[in-house]
Amino acid sequence: MAKKPIKEGYKFYAICDSSTGYIFDFFPDGRLATTTIAGSVARLIDCLPRKDELQYVVAMDNYFTTPRVITETRQKNVGIVGTARNRRGWWAQEYKDIEDQRFNTLYCWHHQDNYLVCRWIDNNVVNMVTTIHTGDETIPRARRKPRQTSTNRNHVRLVWGNDPKVTVDIPGMIDDYNHWMGGVDKADQYISYYRPNLRCRRSWMPIFLHCLDIMRVNGFLVVKSSDKRLDHKSFIISSTKILNNRAVAYESGVTRSKTAVPDPPGSGQKKKLRRMSHTDPQLPLCRFEGNPSDHRHEISSTQKRCIYCSFLLAKAKKEGREDLPKVREPSRCCSYCRVNLCHEHFDVFHSTT
Structure with missing residues (x-):
């Protein structure tokens, strides 16, 4: 052309x-x-x-x-x-x-x-x-x-x-x-921000890289629709870490033990969970981290409010609805995310975007 x-x-x-x-x-x-x-x-x-x-x-x-x-x-x-x-x-x-x-x-x-x-x-x-x-x-x-x-x-x-x-x-x-x-x-603008600048003679390689770029952009747009505070660079870094951790866990066959000791505060291994905002309620991204088999329902030492029930309540208040949902306080939590979840919302919490 x-x-x-x-x-x-x-x-x-x-x-x-x-x-x-x-x-x-x-x-x-x-x-x-x-x-x-x-x-x-x-x-x-x-x-x-x-x-x-x-x-x-x-x-x-x-x-x-x-x-x-x-x-x-x-x-x-x-x-x-x-x-x-x-x-x-x-x-x-x-x-x-x-x-x-x-x-x-x-x-x-x-x-x-x-x-x-x-x-x-x-x-x-x-x-x-x-x-x-x-x-x-x-x-x-x-x-x-x-x-x-x-x-x-x-x-x-x-x-x-x-x-x-x-x-x-x-x-x-x-x-x-x-x-x-x-x-x-x-879409082309999002792709150009972090496009790999590689020169190669194999004709299939640029097409393959372009497909990966499109997957990256679509994934970022889906996540950004639910978490507007996330920027493009942070999404690429976090998604790369998540995919790498899942690949290492899959190849080694090692998953987090049910009795594994959680990371100590201030160790830098896990981010501190934010409080639920009433103006812009968001669910934590840790629900997508690690191997899917790492997220299990287990007994918690404390009884707290279900995070997904709190999320639904905050959304209802933001929309001005009168029929506010009931917030449960279960004694069970996710073994990986360390947040309390009722039995009804455990699966939807880890699948919703």
Whole structure:
């Protein structure tokens, strides 16, 4: 691809969540592959979770917005919105002959296959295709004054004047596209932070490393959804330690004894458990550490409140519910986490994210 920073290599197709960057599915493609653009989009859409229950809208750029892609996505009951190119034999000639260059003007053309083709003027001409908008939606947005060029000088002076920022009613499809198009960019940004910089001649190695990067990013986004205090670097360090400890325990066949003495305070071996917050309740990450067989129900020396019951109570208070759950005070605890847990919540405590 001559216009890309990296001219040659493998291209990864991916479909991501627009708000977080979570990667639902991906697959590589190369020069000798026989996949088509429409086939690639259909494959990615088929992997969306609960597609029969939820309504999805896919935002895409002009590389993917072809007539065949639009037709197939409609057949799969998935909406699309994206930029488009002038393709031969696709758009009506009268649409191509429009010469109006006034700022924020919108022209819409209803295609015979029941979707909308639009022409909008920003700093330049923007062509859009959508299957979920009517063209009448507008939303006020504060727009910064752009840098003046030979093509936008007239409307910059007319709209902004001497003001650095003005409120403009832009089309709803443009606003939706701006908010929904950044999912893949967010995922690539997370991957680039801690990507291994290795040069090798084996073609499978970069693909394998990229798959590991995607697993790392998805794992971080899942954990961050429940513990917003965790940063990316700390997640990588803690997950690496957890995987290494589990591998060592599995190879050696050694697990923590039921009568093992816990680590003394201040030894640095285990972090001090935080108190349950009423504004942002979180469960400790130690429930995922060590070997799964290390976490056993055992008799505790003291009777304390169940940590998961306290977590549910804090969540109920934060949501303002009136039916507050009951908090039990069991005399049993986890042999590894050293927190009291009732029999009902022992398994869910170690499985929930």
